[in-house]
Amino acid sequence: MADKNVQPFDIKAMEKWLENFFLDPLTSYMDEIAFRVDIFETETEIIVEALLPGYERSHLSVYVEDNVLTISANHKPNQEAYNHHTRTRKMEFPCSIINKQIHAVFQNGILEVILSKTTPGTGKNRKIAIS
Incomplete structure (x- = not known):
């Protein structure tokens, strides 16, 4: 059952955003230079899927701040600074x-x-734990 205090996503704004995301040439460019991201929508969830082969859970961080979701992948093959890739x-x-x-x-x-x-969160900017 949905919590009545949770503000629903604006469906029209979300559809327009998804359309713009996939039609934006910058999305394809970022898929090539950083890592590929796909977005899926179900009746109850929005799923952001990042393809990160070669990374481990400990290399990743997810952070939300107001309306921005940030995914970072920090790959350090060894401790040398010149091999540091984020x-x-x-x-x-x-x-x-x-x-x-x-x-x-x-x-x-x-x-x-x-x-x-449908399920409320904390209402705060935060790092998201990865399981």
């Missing part, structure tokens, strides 16, 4: 997402960040 993708949603429950799962090189449309 790749970051930021997705700016059409509405605040800090009031949504968000969790992340990393398995087989795929990070899924799941934003609930």
Whole structure:
């Protein structure tokens, strides 16, 4: 059952945002230079899927700040500074997402960040634990 205090996503704004995200040439460019990101929508969730082969859970971080979801992948093959590689993708949603429950799962090189449309979150900017 949905919590009555949770603000629903604006469906029209979300559809327009998804359309713009996939039609924006910068999205394809970022898929090539950082890492590929896909977005899926179900009736109750928005799923952001990042393809990160070669990374481990400990290399990843997910952070939400107001309406921005940031995924960073920090790959250090060894401790030498010149081998330090950080790749970051930021997705700016059409509405605040800090009031949504968000969790992340990393398995087989795929990070899924799941934003609930119906379950409330903390309402604070925060780092998301990855399981």
